[in-house]
Structure formats: C-alpha cells, structure tokens
Amino acid sequence: MLAKIVIVGAGPAGIRAAEVLAGAGLQPVVLDEARQPGGQIYRQPPPGAERDAFTLYGSEAGKARNIHAAFGRLGKSVDYRPDTLVWNCSSNALNILHKGRQGIVPYDRLLIATGAFDRVIPFPGWTLPGVFTLGGAQIALKAQGVSIGKRVALIGAGPLLPLVASQYLEAGADVAAVLDVTPFGAKIRALRGMLAVPEYARRGLSLLLKLKKFGVPTAYDVRAIEVTGNWHVDGLKWRDGAGRWHRIACDAVAASFGLKPEMQLADLAGCATYFDEATRQWLPSLQAGGRSSVPDVYLAGDCAAIGGADVAELTGKRAAYSVLRDLGIGFAADELKGIETTLARHTRLRKALDAAYPFPTHLIDAMSDSLTLCRCEGVTVGELRASYVKTSAPDVNRLKAFTRVGMGRCQGRVCGAMAAEILAGQSGASLPDVGRLRGQHPIKPIPMVV
Amino acid sequence: MISESPQFHRLAERSGEQLVITVDNRDVAVRQGDLIITAVLLHQKAIRRFEFGDGFRAGYCLMAACQDCWVSLGDGRRVRACDTIVEPGMEVRTGIFNANGKTENC
Amino acid sequence: MERLSVDVAIIGGGIVGCAAALALRKAGLTVALLEKGLCGAQASGINAGGVRQQGRHVTELPMTRRAAKLWPRLHETLGEDVEFRQVGHLRLARSEQDVQMLEDYAVTAREHGLYLQLNSGTVTREMFPWVSGKIAGSSLAVEDGHANPRLVTPAYSRAARSHGVHVLEFTPVEHAQWTGSNFEIQAPRLVVKSRHLVNAAGAWAGKFLSFFGESAPLTLRTPNLFVTEPVSYFMTKSIAVCGGAVYFRQVERGNVVLGGGPGWGDLKSERSRNRADTTLGQFARAIELVPELSGLHIIRSWSGLEGDLPDKLPIIGASRTTPNLVHAFGLCGHGFQLGPAIGEILCELIRDGRSQTPIDAFCISRFDAVAHQKMAGAG
Ligand SMILES: Cc1cc2nc3c(=O)[nH]c(=O)nc-3n(C[C@H](O)[C@H](O)[C@H](O)COP(=O)(O)OP(=O)(O)OC[C@H]3O[C@@H](n4cnc5c(N)ncnc54)[C@H](O)[C@@H]3O)c2cc1C
Numbered sequence A: 001m002l003a004k005i006v007i008v009g010a011g012p013a014g015i016r017a018a019e020v021l022a023g024a025g026l027q028p029v030v031l032d033e034a035r036q037p038g039g040q041i042y043r044q045p046p047p048g049a050e051r052d053a054f055t056l057y058g059s060e061a062g063k064a065r066n067i068h069a070a071f072g073r074l075g076k077s078v079d080y081r082p083d084t085l086v087w088n089c090s091s092n093a094l095n096i097l098h099k100g101r102q103g104i105v106p107y108d109r110l111l112i113a114t115g116a117f118d119r120v121i122p123f124p125g126w127t128l129p130g131v132f133t134l135g136g137a138q139i140a141l142k143a144q145g146v147s148i149g150k151r152v153a154l155i156g157a158g159p160l161l162p163l164v165a166s167q168y169l170e171a172g173a174d175v176a177a178v179l180d181v182t183p184f185g186a187k188i189r190a191l192r193g194m195l196a197v198p199e200y201a202r203r204g205l206s207l208l209l210k211l212k213k214f215g216v217p218t219a220y221d222v223r224a225i226e227v228t229g230n231w232h233v234d235g236l237k238w239r240d241g242a243g244r245w246h247r248i249a250c251d252a253v254a255a256s257f258g259l260k261p262e263m264q265l266a267d268l269a270g271c272a273t274y275f276d277e278a279t280r281q282w283l284p285s286l287q288a289g290g291r292s293s294v295p296d297v298y299l300a301g302d303c304a305a306i307g308g309a310d311v312a313e314l315t316g317k318r319a320a321y322s323v324l325r326d327l328g329i330g331f332a333a334d335e336l337k338g339i340e341t342t343l344a345r346h347t348r349l350r351k352a353l354d355a356a357y358p359f360p361t362h363l364i365d366a367m368s369d370s371l372t373l374c375r376c377e378g379v380t381v382g383e384l385r386a387s388y389v390k391t392s393a394p395d396v397n398r399l400k401a402f403t404r405v406g407m408g409r410c411q412g413r414v415c416g417a418m419a420a421e422i423l424a425g426q427s428g429a430s431l432p433d434v435g436r437l438r439g440q441h442p443i444k445p446i447p448m449v450v
Numbered sequence B: 001m002i003s004e005s006p007q008f009h010r011l012a013e014r015s016g017e018q019l020v021i022t023v024d025n026r027d028v029a030v031r032q033g034d035l036i037i038t039a040v041l042l043h044q045k046a047i048r049r050f051e052f053g054d055g056f057r058a059g060y061c062l063m064a065a066c067q068d069c070w071v072s073l074g075d076g077r078r079v080r081a082c083d084t085i086v087e088p089g090m091e092v093r094t095g096i097f098n099a100n101g102k103t104e105n106c
Numbered sequence C: 001m002e003r004l005s006v007d008v009a010i011i012g013g014g015i016v017g018c019a020a021a022l023a024l025r026k027a028g029l030t031v032a033l034l035e036k037g038l039c040g041a042q043a044s045g046i047n048a049g050g051v052r053q054q055g056r057h058v059t060e061l062p063m064t065r066r067a068a069k070l071w072p073r074l075h076e077t078l079g080e081d082v083e084f085r086q087v088g089h090l091r092l093a094r095s096e097q098d099v100q101m102l103e104d105y106a107v108t109a110r111e112h113g114l115y116l117q118l119n120s121g122t123v124t125r126e127m128f129p130w131v132s133g134k135i136a137g138s139s140l141a142v143e144d145g146h147a148n149p150r151l152v153t154p155a156y157s158r159a160a161r162s163h164g165v166h167v168l169e170f171t172p173v174e175h176a177q178w179t180g181s182n183f184e185i186q187a188p189r190l191v192v193k194s195r196h197l198v199n200a201a202g203a204w205a206g207k208f209l210s211f212f213g214e215s216a217p218l219t220l221r222t223p224n225l226f227v228t229e230p231v232s233y234f235m236t237k238s239i240a241v242c243g244g245a246v247y248f249r250q251v252e253r254g255n256v257v258l259g260g261g262p263g264w265g266d267l268k269s270e271r272s273r274n275r276a277d278t279t280l281g282q283f284a285r286a287i288e289l290v291p292e293l294s295g296l297h298i299i300r301s302w303s304g305l306e307g308d309l310p311d312k313l314p315i316i317g318a319s320r321t322t323p324n325l326v327h328a329f330g331l332c333g334h335g336f337q338l339g340p341a342i343g344e345i346l347c348e349l350i351r352d353g354r355s356q357t358p359i360d361a362f363c364i365s366r367f368d369a370v371a372h373q374k375m376a377g378a379g
C-alpha cells in the first residue's frame, strides 16, 4: 500500500512539495483553507474577480504564474482539497472542516506548510477601524483590487514594507507615508550580506527607487507611532529619531513588524520549538532536510522559519525529498544538492535581512498601561503588569489564566508574543523563560452544528 | 460616531456581475467575487461592534488569522467576513446600524 | 540543604491543599504547603468551575452543604472576587422516568437541607424559554452556581501565604516517611519536618500511598472541556441533564463552557488535552437541550488531570498504616465545589481528631473488601 502523505498548505512550499511527491507517484493529499491554491503571497482573486497577473503581483508576476501553472499541471496526481480548514492534529490524523462538515484525514507522513502571519506590535489606536496589517493591505489589493483607505500610511520593519508600498503606488493608491521603524544605517551595513542573493538585492533596490520616483514621504528609525481618531482612523502621529513629532492626515494605516510562523498545527502535532534570539521569536526545532522533532512530521516554508516565497519553494521540495528518502524511495540526489546550495545562500541573505530590520524593541518599551494588548478580549498592558505585581505569574500561560490575554477567538495568534514581552519586561525574566502560549485546538473557530 | 463613508476604495475597476446583498437591512451593490469584508467596507467604516467595550472593528488581517471580522448572516450562520464571498441576496448583519440606519450609544 | 520544621506539611497545592493550609494556619498551627509546580495549575485551576450541590451522591450531601455555606463568603475569606455567581443550577429531565428520578432525589436532598425546585416541562419552558420544548421537567438548585477556577485556588494560596503559611511552589516532594515521632519530607534542597502530613496530591496521590505501605484503586480521569465564542448573555442557569454526559454554563462575558466525556491525559509527562472526537460528539447532546447553542463557534478546548476512584467518591480521612497522616484525594471530577469544606474538615481532623461533618463513607479502607474479594477470586 502507498504511504498516505498529507500536505497542509497550498502556498509555494506546499505546491512544490506536492510536485515532488506527485512526481514519485505518491498522490499526496493537499489541504488548504483557501478556495484557490497560491497561499498568501500568490493568492488569487476569487472567480469573477480575476485580473491580469501583472496588476496583481507586480514584480512577482512571473513567479506567481509559474506556481499557479505548476500546481495546475499536477491535475489528478494530487488529491487537492481546497476550502478545508485543518483544526486539529493528533494520533496521526487531522480534523478537518469543509463546507460546514467535519471530517478526519489520517496520514502516514504529514508535511506542514502553513505559512506565516504578520508580526504585530500594538501601538495607540491599533484597534480602530481602518488599521490593518501590511499583509492585510496587500491582500485587499491582490485579492479584491481595493485599497484599505483613501489615503494610506504604511508602517513596518521588514521587506514587506517597501513591497506593499510599491504595489499600492503602482495601483494608483494615495500613500501618505512609508514609515520604517528600523534605522536606514542597518540596511547599508547589511547590504553586503544581501548580495548573497544578487537578484534579491537588485529587486529591493528597485523598490526603494520606485518609492523615490513616486515622491512618497519616507522615514526610517521611526521611534513612536500613534493612530488618532475617535471611532476610526483620522490621522497618524509619529516621532522621528531626533525626537520630533510629525502628524499626517490619513484614513487608513497598515502596520506590522516582520512575520511570525503559523505553527499552531506543528505545535499540536507535538513538534518541539526553541526561542530564536536573532529574530526574538519561537520557531519549530528543525532537523536535517526539514524534519521536525516528531518522526513522520515535516516542515516547510515560512511556518518552519521565515524565509520568503523563494525559500518556501525550496524548503517545500526539500521536505518532500526527505519524505521520499524516509520512505526508501529513490530520487535524483543532484537536485537536492542544488537546493541545499541555494538555501545556504538564502540563509546568508536572511541573516542580512534580520540585521537590516532589527526587532524594534523601542516600540515595546514605549507601551503605556492604557494600551490594549489583546484585541479579542480587550486586555490592556496595564492589566498584565498589575497581574504580575499581584500574582508573580512566572510564565505567560499562567498570566493568561489570570488576565484572559490570548483567550479570545484568535487564540493568542496576534498578541501572545507581546504578552510574553510585557511579562518579561515587568518581571525581569528572559523571554525564553516566560515561554509561549500552549497550542489548543481548534486552531481556528469551528461551528457547533449537528 | 462611526460614519457611513467608505473605508475601502476600488483601485481596479473590473468586470464581474453586479449583485445586491443587504448589510443591516440596506441594499448594497457588490460585484461577484467580492468578499463580505470588501462589500461592507466599500460602504461603511466598520463591520462589527467590539463586544467588551466601546468602539467598532473593521477586521485587521484579511487572511483569516486574527478572527476580528466575524459577522452574522440572515440564514443564522456566523462567518468570517474576510474569507467568505458574497452570494446574491445575502443578508449581512453587523450589529452596527439599527433599522433606522442610525448607530446607537456612540 | 534547607530545613523547615512545622506542625503540618501538606503535599499538593490544589484547592484541597490550599484550603486546608489556610484553615490550619487560621487555627494557629504552623503549615508548609509543598507544590511541585504552581498552586492551582492542575485540576483545581482548569476545571469547569461548576459550584454545584445538586446531583451529588447522598454521602457527599453533608460535605457539599457545608461547602455551599462557604462559597458566598469566599471573596471575604480570600480578600478578592473569584467570580462566584449564584446563578442556579438546572438539571433537565428528558423522560418521565428521569422526572421521577429528579423527584426522588429532591426528597433525599431535602433531608440534608438542600431544597430543589421541581418544575414540569411547561413551567420549565415558561421560566427558561431557551430550554428545548422536548424537556419533560427540571430541578432547580437556586444556591448553586459557578466560579472562576483560574482565580480561586491561586487566591487561596495567596491568602494562605499572607496568613503565614510557607507556600513552597516548584517544590516536588520526592520522598516522605514517618520516623516514629514525626514526618520527614524531602524535596530538592529541602527537608521538612512535621508532626502531621496531608496527602492532597490530586491525581498524583498514589505515589504517597506507596511510601506508607497503603494502596487505593486510584486511576486517572481527564474531563473534556471546550468553550464557545462570546455571545449575548441568554442562558441564565448552569445546565446538566439526567443520565446525560453533557453539562454547560454561560459566563457573564458571554462564552459558554461545555464539558462531559473523556479527554486525554498522561500523568508522567503532566500533559492533558481535549479529545476532538469527544467534543464533536457533545454538539448534538448540548443542542438537544438548548437549541440556541447551534451555530456558536468553539474557540478553545482543554482537559486536565484528576484522580478517579471506582465508586466515584473521594478518599478523605486518616491513613490506616501511619499515625498523623491524612489523605484527601481522588475527587473524581467534582471536587472544586467541595474544596473549601474539605479544607475545614482536614483542619478539624488534625486539630480535634475528628470532623464535624460525617466522612466515614470516604475512608480508604472501603476498598479493602474489594481488594480481598478480588484476591480471593484470583486465588
Ligand atoms: C477538566 C475538569 C473539569 C472539572 N469540573 C468540575 C466542576 O465543574 N465542578 C467541580 O466541583 N469539580 C470539577 N472538577 C474537579 C475538581 O477540579 C477537582 O476535583 C479538584 O480541583 C481537586 O482538587 P485537588 O486539590 O485534589 O487536585 P489538584 O488541583 O490537581 O491538586 C493537586 C496538586 O498536587 C500537586 N502535586 C502532585 N504531586 C506532587 C509532588 N510530588 N510534590 C508536590 N506537589 C505535588 C500537583 O501539582 C497539584 O497542584 C473538574 C476537574 C477537571 C480536571
């Protein structure tokens, strides 16, 4: 009998993994919550809303076309099940929800390629209507052809910032400002490292030139941000490196500060994690070839470590080759070697990018007691601090029990890491010591229906 | 007061059949392929009230992660506005506007 | 090596251990509470929060009555709000047979001072329009309700500490022995000497039986819980059903907490987890009773580690092998409400040698006969 291989996620990592496995005749199952393949980055508009690839993906159009075509070619050699939420994993089986119906998908090998989510740092006004993540702003444009506002301010600490800015400008949006909370000097210093992947450095440079061409106000080393408005966004205040406050009128803000792996499923599958000091976040522990700490479970793409779309394609293939190897199925080892070499270059690039966009701890230090930290439950920074003073909660799960932080619909996906930051700041303990919120199913809400 | 002016703006005019849905009992013209969140925010600035305090929410991540965009439909279902596509005749209930098109207590 | 000498050492910082610590200290004894992790992080901190007398076994009624008198004052005892709400507990009957069962139970309960209000199906619907029309009758315990388990036991431990109890968290007891005149209890870098010892180690209590040459048929129980998104408060009572393995309640914020059936757990690794199959199976059972639950979204789920005994009653009382050793464990999934009373009972046992509340039914020796029978059968 053929081993049953299940891939979760039909983004660049999942699609390339499916390609390798289908090529070996294994007919993998591919589950994805979205209705169409492509993942977040190469997300396609829904039927009826199609537009040409260039308007949609800009400089990434070629890659988007390739990925969609690659998946299209697989046809019946994969068992693709879109619109399928995977909400639990235990004892070699996944709980799924498809069109309101519950189901179970057992597996012999599981390849998790669930991608990433914007890394969020709260600031005053961040829960007002009109504030979105950078990823959200990009999806509005790609999947729906809409701008998140009439006049949009973009804030970030990662390569997504200039990309979204240029996509908005190309599409004719009014961009009020592009604010980078990390210093420009860090990018200059990291330039050498970025040359590990020259086409990447070239693309990055051309994005910056584009912003210049459009004449958008751009600032680096932004020290503080504050969205104003009573019921929705009516402007943005920000403080520059010299301590001066600036004010801009806008009706929408997109802000996020890098990416964070979507590792809830890996967590439920029992995969070990570790705290990565360089990026200041928890990541799944990876062994050779994209293997996790759990036999039978493999990780690829951004859910294993943030690397971007190109890396996702490579780690997707690599994890699939590991599956083949572990099943004792032969394959052309040369290609794997090639992948490893390219990945090594990308690792150097990623190091440079991490240095170019250092984690903006100043935004955490600036958090005042009145700031809402958990947007689902409405828990403030002050409540977390006060709870620590009263209870001496040594870890973030205990703090959750007392304050409800991370107990809402999103399960701490948005605020969990920030609650840890506040606890560590208040208690003096290190971030790895205060831990992270334990995963619980359902990964996303499921309806109680018969 | 949460205004009824739009939050989202179409940048790319596109083809696609025009449909009518209702948002809080008002007819709203949308295009086939629009997500509920798009349909709603093209006409107003928020999609729901915040349960535990003052204020409104308009979604946040648009990728089904933050869970900040749950709305009710006329058929009793509760769905995420950012990953549910409009269907003809759909009745979206945001709980923001009452039958007179006014918002209360804000 | 640190040394500590006290009148009473308590193993386990659940609600039982913490309530006992506070009561004993208030009675003037010196107390050390040893908890391997954090107080109230196991069963006591993650349970369903039901504070219920209705439906308990007749032998538990005196103890549950005693606890019911303590809960309304607990915020005063502990100096903080623990979200105890006396909303009432409604037990539903789906058949005439179940109605009869409720009636019989009400008679027994009344003998112990617990008054239950019996309602026909029609009256139940009039009072609680959100209850399904198929319900044949109900029994309402107005004194019952719920509290926030995440707050109660930690608040107990803080109160105990502020009264002078040595609350020692992250202190796993590795060994304990009776020297003939006192106990010697060993934890990493610590030896505690005490006149009395309380075994309140919850699901882990079996280990401490073996140190003293005792045994009990203690097994692991892992109740399955999950919670919905918040919706407008409509369900004004905590709900249970005759013969049905589902129970639920809505908190003021709007979330509905549901439970019943087995979760998954492992004592060694101290891990527990909700079982998806159990949870999915509960949907129909809950919606059958309260149709409005249909369509609500589940947002979280969990389970916990609890000691279980064959007759679903706890072991509370003196050891049979060792003087001055008292057991209080195996609460079989319904010890949260009893906790405050058990604390006082343990205090009386240690201070006075006997408790005001009858506890004979919970003695450890009740399993001897079973063990002997089994041995005889095997022989
Ligand atoms: C999911 C669930 C739902 C429930 N729902 C309800 C409900 O609605 N209503 C109700 O009345 N009851 C309910 N219960 C039952 C109730 O929670 C328990 O009966 C009660 O909390 C038991 O208290 P305890 O102190 O004996 O146990 P625990 O709270 O488990 O305390 C035992 C303590 O001993 C410690 N310990 C163990 N070994 C050692 C060692 N070697 N050294 C030091 N410390 C040690 C443990 O870490 C633990 O903190 C539920 C239980 C569960 C698990």
Ligand code: FES
Pocket (backbone or CB within 6 Å): B058, B059, B060, B061, B062, B063, B064, B065, B066, B067, B068, B069, B080, B081, B082, B083
């Ligand atoms: S906007 Fe985040 S889930 Fe819909």
